[in-house]
Amino acid sequence: MYRYNEFDRDFLAERNLQFRAQVERRIDGSLTEDEFKPLRLMNGLYLQLHAYMLRVAIPYGTLNSAQMRQLALLAEKWDKGYGHFTTRQNIQYNWPRLRDVPDMLDALAEVGLHAIQTSGNTIRNVTADHFAGAAADEVADPRPVAELLRQWSTDHPEFQFMPRKFKIAITGAPNDRAVTAAHDIGLRIVEQDGEIGYQVLVGGGLGRTPMIGKVLAEFIPAADLLPYLEATVAVWNVIGRRDNKYKARIKILVHEFGLENLREEVETEFALRKPLYAGGKDVALLEEIKAHFVAPTFETAPVDAFDTAYAADPIFRSWADTNLAEHRADGYAIATISLKKQGDTPGDATADQMRVMADLASQYGHDELRISHEQNVILPHVHKRHLPALHAALQKAGLATANIGLISDIIACPGMDYCALATARSIPVAQEIATRFEELKLEHEVGPLKIKISGCINACGHHHVGHIGILGLDRAGVENYQITLGGDGTEDAVIGTRTGPGFAYDEIVGAVETIVTTYLGLRQDAGETFLQAYRRVGIEPFKSALYPEAKTRAA
């Protein structure tokens, strides 16, 4: 995995020392909040509703066990014994005190972690598929390219004052787990006649004006990637709107200027920039970075222990069916640990649970862990013969919930329980939906169904791409929840469609139940998923079930 080098370590130590001095000067009154705020935000420290919040970066969602143990230590020593894993593949601590934050940052630096946030109108940290380097369907590990892009864009003189921030995501597999179509640029590694290259999507994004990225280029060869991306960003940088911050993202440019026109401009710009990359330094650098992401040496061993447990133990079987994914190495599996036990807060793990996960990673998982944007933890490389023991250990720690991809595997942003920008709560809505379907014993009957909840228009919970999306709003001083249906965050990305008027806090769980029972009533057979059924019948049957009074009025 990627390791920070000496330069990074010195840089981190220097940054932490600086921030410690800044905190002291804030406390003794020599810095005002206006002066201090940008400094603390750059160091991942936010002020929320009830307390400060420290957001720790987990680059490419990749951690080793020592790092996970350190996250547990922070939770225990400086927080209330838990941490919250988010859809941005980072961890948030909800209760730090200002005085303690410099010590927390030093503790993170001991294991090469930090809370430095890319902020401002720059190219933000590049995100990658959480199954990277492990998935059976992968063309190539996307993380080295993500790291190359990070190094290229950091301190790129041309891109420090852009119209708005810029987000890039990359997947190395045809099954898109990185929601690339919801980013300013989405990259998909593809293979054409034995050559590795990139499909480039442009203009995706959620938030206030949700849009799905469009294909700007079908195939960019590896050697052309940086000049092509540079050309794309440069064109937007020059002609993108700066008059209105809500119209500044590249998605608006694609919308107003047109994809064809943009492509033409990019091609022209690309021709000018390509010669500057003629030396092939970037390709050499990529090779160097790849060495930091080498896969572990996979073992060859019989998998009888797995087969026996699978045949004999229905609880293990149910977990294996939902929580395992196909690995590229023979005899291996990718194991997802659900942080979505019904009734608990999506994405939260206690310090003890973090330690259990760290122990299991070092014992059975080649010392690797991943954090997914769906707020779960992944052991990317587990030999199948270890899975029964792994599952037993997870059960003891309350971590064996078998629900990945099911109705209780809900993404929820912190909402008004923590976030200062929220217009309504999202966590308790998630808790109650999960509990309701647990009581109804319907979860496995319903099958694959993604519910995503955001507590305001910023869409941190990705509600637009939920099969059922829920957006919490403030309607005349009361919490109100809008529902969208049919959203999809995969390679066939779609923005969901609104059902109609929103629902009050005490109606929203019932409304979701109505949607699900409507689906169960109209699906062709148990094999037709919610999304397939929705695509077949459209929104009308769900609307009439949700708003029966509207129908009678129209009649």
Next chain:
Amino acid sequence: MPRRFTPKVITANHLLEGDVVYLTADDRWTRRHEEAELITDEAHAQIRLLDAEQQVDTVVGVYLADAVAGETGPEPTHFREVFRTRGPSNYAHGKQVEL
């Protein structure tokens, strides 16, 4: 027509702890909403707000929040302010257990 002024309290987050505080009539910062000064006059509200904003080494993010007179003191009217008097709904953390 200008909007009629509705009663307010002055609230902020504490600089060191980050938790929610309210300004009292005798110029203390309290953790309890019911101890806050209920301000019914707009001009007075602006003066008190300016005073509070000066206290940069004690509090962060000062603002006026709607409130009404209740039995034991001012009570919040908007749900966001009600949550701020209590803490999160998913755990027994914050004011709901600390006060």
